Structures are given as structure tokens and as C-alpha cells.
Amino acid sequence: MQFVLTLLLLVVVALVTSSPIRLQAEDSHIISAGPKFNHVARLSKGNKAIFTINTEKDGEHPVCLRYGSNTAGHLLVKANGHVQSPIRFVSNSNYLCSNATLRTGINSLVLESQEGPIDLDYIDVHGASPVNERGATLPYLEYEAEDATHNGKVIGPDRTYMSLPSEASGRRAVQIQGSGQFVEFTLKKATNAIVVRFSIPDTPDGSGNVVQLNVLSSSGDILAKLELTSKHSWAYGGFPFSKHPNEGSPHHFYDESRGLLNKRVEANEKIRLVPSGSDLVYTIDLIDTYDVPSPYKKPDQFFTVTDFGADPTGQRDSTNAFFGAINKATETGKGVWIPEGNFAVSQRFQVNKIVIRGAGPWYSTVFATQAYGIGFFGNWAPNPSQNVELYDFSIIGQTQIRIDSQIDSGVGGAYSNSLVQNLWIEHTKCGMWLDGPFDGFHIVGLTIRNVYADGINFHKGVTNSVVKQSIFRNLGDDALAMWAEQEPNRNNEFSYNTIQVPLLANGVAIYGGESNKATNIYVADTICEGGGLQASNRFGARLLSGETILADSTIVRCGAPNRWNTGHNGAVWFWSLDGPIDQKVTVRNLDILDSSFAGGTFWGSQSSSIHFSDVSIDKAPYAFEVESVTGQAYFTNVVAKNIEKTGIHSCQPNFKFVMESGCSGWNSTSC
Structure with missing residues (x-):
């Protein structure tokens, strides 16, 4: 009786608070469970559902569950890995509530069946907030240096490969030199921690300089002294590159420095960056301010x-x-x-x-x-x-x-x-390189920056694993990749991730595999041999099969030149190099903005099953470009504007664009 009264009280509390965020069970990450059907997820003993929840304050939050079960039992509940009060359920369909202690920002909530089976319909989380529709829900505010107050020199915009502004966010940055120059930011929200993305010159031998940057308050007080070094930037020569300046071809110019401030700085106050003790040129790209x-x-x-x-x-x-x-x-x-x-x-x-x-x-x-x-x-x-x-x-x-x-x-x-949750990884070759086969890995809320190859790579035989709500910047290869070498990757998902400035290769790449998807991605500024999104049969991968989905994403200033020749690729890139793309690839609800080359490109031998729908292309030399490929692709509600040359650039008569309803702005052709 006491338990029933407690549940009723919790229901009342939940109902009188603000409207909850409803999370459908079939959209959660289900590990080791039975099939999803009729909009529910079935959990037997030991099976779990992992939900991602965003909140704006720390503390207890009512969590209510709608379920159906033929038996009584209970769910183990873990919030950010901490065990909470269990949710005990009875036979029949019902709506139960309990409390979970959640943090400000992104949380993981795990519900694990201890008996079962139980059919989960949805959870309602009171006091939760919506996540960003595209990209991660960021724990910081970002400020571009070129938009701040400064007495330095703006460089860019310039997308020329191996130019300093080409690797800056937005392809612009500010250069300051000496203690008399500064970049000053007016804060939109309070902060107690800062990240500065910068470049300083290398030494003649490639060993790297070390200098100091002072972070000042509006009154001139020192909030932090940041060490800046070029030891972890500046690469030279051919792939996979070296630290020898005499090999030429410099790139990988930027790095980052972070620090806690010695006092909290409130909204509408100013933070000023000033060089200290060095006459080197400091190139400031941006800052991120956190409330840690x-x-x-x-x-x-x-x-x-x-x-x-x-x-x-x-x-x-x-x-x-x-x-x-x-x-x-x-x-x-x-x-x-x-x-x-x-x-x-x-x-x-x-x-x-x-x-x-x-x-x-x-x-x-x-x-x-x-x-x-x-x-x-x-x-x-x-x-x-x-x-x-x-x-x-x-x-x-x-x-x-x-x-x-x-x-x-x-x-x-x-x-x-x-x-794995809320790790920060820098200055390794890869953030996470994961070799399968394995199943059921949940990765959420990571920050991976300034690495020399992939951010995260699911390599061979990875199944039912996800990367969500994570942040990637300044990667030396694909930010997120699934590479189905030897064994297919199956049923994996990259979703709600923010990617900036991958220096080589793609924002997200799906190299072969079965029924994988990338959704709700924000990716900006690919630099060399990479699109914002790529689906391809490359690198000896098991060929794409099932349905591959690229959806609900924003792609900004993407597409890139080739290092070896005058070739280039578009913001969305398909390459049937090792075999035909003849299983369905769905490209849905994309915004492709300010592409360096085409909005989308088709490479390889044969592609016959790529389907575009509800795609917007705004500003690009071409909407689509075709290299050496045959076959066809299908288009519904694909709208282009501000196309600088022609809608379709193709010299391949055996590749057809099948335009169905709602297509406009890209009917012109060239060869």
C-alpha cells in the first residue's frame, strides 16, 4: 500500500509540473533486446534501453514510464551510471513514475529489465528540455574571432588548400601580435572556463614554439594564462605526413588550449585575449566559453x-x-x-x-x-x-x-x-578506434578534438552501436566512420553530433556495411578529400546493403579538393569504387549550404539506388556533379538556389537523374 501511495504522489507531482519531454522507446538505443514492433520495444531479462535526456538544472526529475507486461517485475535504473530507485511494475499495461537525479546538460538514462519481458512504449521526463534538432546540444557558446572587437588583422575568407584561413572555422580568423593587440569578446552567457582555437608559427626544425596568451577581464585582471604551442600542429610532406618543414606542403595549422578562469565572468561582460612575452603572430580562430x-x-x-x-x-x-x-x-x-x-x-x-x-x-x-x-x-x-x-x-x-x-x-x-560518456580526448592519433566484431556499445557526450586521424571509427563487424551528442573538431581523418572491412557493420547509428574542420576526409563516412545511418548531424568546413557526408564502397569494405540512411542534417562549406590532382568532391559524396551501389541509400531532409564544389557528387563504377528527398542546396558551383559512373539516382523535392554555374555538371551520358515531383533550380546542364 505504501508503494502504491508513493507512486500516486509521484504521478500528481509530475502532472502539476511543466510539460514533460516524451521520448519514444523505439527511438532509444536498445541493447540485446527483442524486436521493436507497434511502436514499443520489448526488453527481456538483462536487456536495456538507453535514453538521452537534456536538462537545464541539476536535481531530481520525475520520470514516468508507459509499459505493458504479462508479469510483475522491476527495471534497474541508472542515470549517468549512478543507480537510482528501481521502477517496479505489475502485470498489465500501466503508467508508473519514479525520480532520477540528472545533471544540467546531456544525460544517459538506462532502463534494464531484471525479469521481463516488458514492452516499453515511452518515457516522460519532467523538467527536461528539447535537444538541438541538428548537431549536438552544446555545453558551450562559440564566438568567432572575426566577429569580435579587435585591433588585429582579419585573414580570409580563403578556401585554398594549405592556406592558413582555409583551416579556420568559417575560413576566417584574426591575427594579433605583441601586447598592444587584442581580440575582445562580449559574453552572451556567464562563463568560468574557456577554449581558444589558435595557430602560431612553427620553428624551423619543426619542434614547435611555446608562448603564453593572457585572458583578461574588462578591468584588466588576468583570468587565465594559457600556454599555446605549435608542437601538436603543423604537418608537412605527403600522407601520412611528417614534422619536417623541409618537405614542404604545410597544413594542420591549428590547435587549442583550455583553462578554468580564476573567477566567473557574467553575461554582457567582456573577455580579452592578449599575447604575452612573444613577438610571434597569434592567429585566433574562435573561443568556446563553458559554465563548468x-x-x-x-x-x-x-x-x-x-x-x-x-x-x-x-x-x-x-x-x-x-x-x-x-x-x-x-x-x-x-x-x-x-x-x-x-x-x-x-x-x-x-x-x-x-x-x-x-x-x-x-x-x-x-x-x-x-x-x-x-x-x-x-x-x-x-x-x-x-x-x-x-x-x-x-x-x-x-x-x-x-x-x-x-x-x-x-x-x-x-x-x-x-x-562511454563525457570523456574529452585530444592529441592522440585517433579519438576512438574500435575493432569488431562486438555489439551494443553506447557512446554519448564526448569531446574529441585535435587528433591526427579519425575521431571515432567503427571498424569491421560492429553492430548495434551508437555515437550521440558528441563534438568533433580538427581531425586528421574522418570525424566519424563506419568501415566494414572483412565483416559488415550492421545497424549502427551516428546521430546528433557536431563536426567542425576535419582536415582530411569526411565529416561522416559509411564505408560499406548493412543498414547503418547518420542522422541529425551538423558538419562544417571539410578541407581536403572529404564531404560532409559520404556513403561508399571503398577500402575493401563489404558492400553497402540493406538501407543506408543519411538524413536530417546540415552541411556547411563542405566539399573539398584532392591533394594529388585537380579533382574535387561535393558536400555529399557517393563512390562506388569497389562495387556497385545497388542497395537503397536514402538521402533525406538535408540542408546543404555554401558548398565549395557541388552539393552532391557521384564517383565510381555503377550506382542505381540512391534516393534524394526534401533536400535544399543553397549556394554552390553546381547542384550535382558526376564523374566516371553509370546508373541513375532519384530525386523528390530537391530544390536548389544560388547555383553559380549549372545545375548538373556531367559528361557521363549513362548516368541518369530521375527527377520526380518538386524539383527546381537545377535543371541546367553542362559537360
Whole structure:
């Protein structure tokens, strides 16, 4: 009776609060579950549904569940990895409520059936907020330097490959030199932390300069002293590039520096960036301002790495202490806690059936003392790690150039039935390189920047895994890739991710595989040999099959030149290099803006099953461009405007554009 009264009270509380955000169960990430049918998701014992929730304040939020079940049972509930009160259900269809403690910003909510089966219809979350429709719901505000007050020099716009402005966000930046020059930003929201994207010149030998940038308040007080270095930027020569300036062809110009401010700066106040102690030219691209929460607290039943001898000052190597804590936690079924501090490590950590947490990525940092070979790795396939959870810390490498023979990722290996949330990864070769086969990996809320190859790559045989609400910038290869080499990737999803300035290759690439999709993406400024989105049969991948979906996304200033010749590709790119694209590819509800070349390009041998609908192309030399390919593509409600040359540029008479209803603005042709 007491339990029933409690549930009724919670229902009343939920009903009198503001309108909830309703999340459909079939749209959640379902792991190890039965089929979705009639708009419900069936969970048997051990199956789970993972929801992504955005809130504007910390605290308890009523979560109400509509379900149906023929038996009584309960759901284990975890919010951001923390166990909440279980939801107990009875036989029949019903609507139950409980509370979950959520954070400001992006949260994961896991519902795991402990008996089952139970059919989930939807959850209502009170006090939640909608997420951005395209791209990640960002935890910061971004300010472009060229839009700020300054007494420096604006460079750009210029999309010429290997020019300094071409790699800037929006293809413009501001240069300042000496303590008398500045860039000043007026804040739209309060902040206590900052990221500065910058470029400074390299040294003649390629070893890199180190300088200081002062962050000042409007009264001239120093809020932070940021170290800027060119050690992790400037690459030369041919692929995969070097640190030798005498090889020419410089690129990869920018890096970032971040820091907590020594006091909070309120909205409408100003922040000024001023060079300190150097006459080098500082090129400022942008800043991101954060309102970073207080450090998270250590949960019960966690071993702290400092209890095993880890040094939070970073002066002594903490590798053995981390091994000790991980081994002890694995033996006892407890977790590992990384407290506030900077922890120097020199080896990778293999993890399995473990939870590792930090105080937050601005507070708990694991950093490398050598160029390669750190990170948190699952077991290698075909025996992937299981039930790994990583939360709330940073992984900072010391990599300065791409060496493909090196295993060098912030997170790597293979993970099934696992979750990674709110990690910040920089200066490794890859953010996450994941080798399947494995199943059911949930990745949410990551920041991956300034790496030398892929942001995240699902490589061979990855199934039912997702990347959501994550942020990528300044990547040396595809920001997000699915590469179905040897074994097909199946039923994976990249959704609600923000991608800026991939320096080589694509924003999102799906190389073969079965029934994969990329949706609700925002991608801007591809630089070389890359589109905003690509679906292709390349790199020996198992050919595209099922239905591949590219949908509900915005693509800005994308399309790029080829390094080797005068070729180029469009903002959306299809390449049937290793075999025909003869299974359905759906391209739906895209906004393609200010493309460097065509809105879409078709390369390869034969493509016959690409279907465009509800696509807008605004400003491009061509709406579509065809290289050496035969076949046809289908178009419904595809509208182009501000086309600078012709609608279709094609010298391939055996590739047909089948225009169905609602197409306009791109009827002209050229060869």
C-alpha cells in the first residue's frame, strides 16, 4: 500500500509540473533486446534501453514510464551510471513514475529489465528540455574571432588548400601580435572556463614554439594564462605526413588550449585575449566559453587511484597506481575513481567489467608522458570486453604526428554492452578506434578534438552501436566512420553530433556495411578529400546493403579538393569504387549550404539506388556533379538556389537523374 501511495504522489507531482519531454522507446538505443514492433520495444531479462535526456538544472526529475507486461517485475535504473530507485511494475499495461537525479546538460538514462519481458512504449521526463534538432546540444557558446572587437588583422575568407584561413572555422580568423593587440569578446552567457582555437608559427626544425596568451577581464585582471604551442600542429610532406618543414606542403595549422578562469565572468561582460612575452603572430580562430559545474563527488564502492599511489600533480608517473586500482576493482566488483588532478601515465590500460569515473573532464585528466601507447582499451575481438563504463575525465596524448603503425587512441579495442560518456580526448592519433566484431556499445557526450586521424571509427563487424551528442573538431581523418572491412557493420547509428574542420576526409563516412545511418548531424568546413557526408564502397569494405540512411542534417562549406590532382568532391559524396551501389541509400531532409564544389557528387563504377528527398542546396558551383559512373539516382523535392554555374555538371551520358515531383533550380546542364 505504501508503494502504491508513493507512486500516486509521484504521478500528481509530475502532472502539476511543466510539460514533460516524451521520448519514444523505439527511438532509444536498445541493447540485446527483442524486436521493436507497434511502436514499443520489448526488453527481456538483462536487456536495456538507453535514453538521452537534456536538462537545464541539476536535481531530481520525475520520470514516468508507459509499459505493458504479462508479469510483475522491476527495471534497474541508472542515470549517468549512478543507480537510482528501481521502477517496479505489475502485470498489465500501466503508467508508473519514479525520480532520477540528472545533471544540467546531456544525460544517459538506462532502463534494464531484471525479469521481463516488458514492452516499453515511452518515457516522460519532467523538467527536461528539447535537444538541438541538428548537431549536438552544446555545453558551450562559440564566438568567432572575426566577429569580435579587435585591433588585429582579419585573414580570409580563403578556401585554398594549405592556406592558413582555409583551416579556420568559417575560413576566417584574426591575427594579433605583441601586447598592444587584442581580440575582445562580449559574453552572451556567464562563463568560468574557456577554449581558444589558435595557430602560431612553427620553428624551423619543426619542434614547435611555446608562448603564453593572457585572458583578461574588462578591468584588466588576468583570468587565465594559457600556454599555446605549435608542437601538436603543423604537418608537412605527403600522407601520412611528417614534422619536417623541409618537405614542404604545410597544413594542420591549428590547435587549442583550455583553462578554468580564476573567477566567473557574467553575461554582457567582456573577455580579452592578449599575447604575452612573444613577438610571434597569434592567429585566433574562435573561443568556446563553458559554465563548468563543480567537480563530481566520489561514489561509494569506488577505489581512488591516489590510494594506490597516483600523483595528482603530474610530477610522478601514476601508471602502476592506475593498474593497481583497476586490478583491485576488477577483482572485487567495485569501481575506480579518478579524483581532481593531472595524472601522468605511460601505458595503456586494459579494462573489462568495470566502471571508471572522474570528477569531470575539466578536473580529472590522464595525460601521456610519451608520444604513443596510452588510453583505455577493451579486450581484442573476437572476445570483446563486456560491461565497461567510462565517465567524466580527460585523456590527453602527446602525439605530434600520425604514424599508422602505432596503436594510439584515447579509447580502443572492442566493447560489448558498454557505455562511454563525457570523456574529452585530444592529441592522440585517433579519438576512438574500435575493432569488431562486438555489439551494443553506447557512446554519448564526448569531446574529441585535435587528433591526427579519425575521431571515432567503427571498424569491421560492429553492430548495434551508437555515437550521440558528441563534438568533433580538427581531425586528421574522418570525424566519424563506419568501415566494414572483412565483416559488415550492421545497424549502427551516428546521430546528433557536431563536426567542425576535419582536415582530411569526411565529416561522416559509411564505408560499406548493412543498414547503418547518420542522422541529425551538423558538419562544417571539410578541407581536403572529404564531404560532409559520404556513403561508399571503398577500402575493401563489404558492400553497402540493406538501407543506408543519411538524413536530417546540415552541411556547411563542405566539399573539398584532392591533394594529388585537380579533382574535387561535393558536400555529399557517393563512390562506388569497389562495387556497385545497388542497395537503397536514402538521402533525406538535408540542408546543404555554401558548398565549395557541388552539393552532391557521384564517383565510381555503377550506382542505381540512391534516393534524394526534401533536400535544399543553397549556394554552390553546381547542384550535382558526376564523374566516371553509370546508373541513375532519384530525386523528390530537391530544390536548389544560388547555383553559380549549372545545375548538373556531367559528361557521363549513362548516368541518369530521375527527377520526380518538386524539383527546381537545377535543371541546367553542362559537360
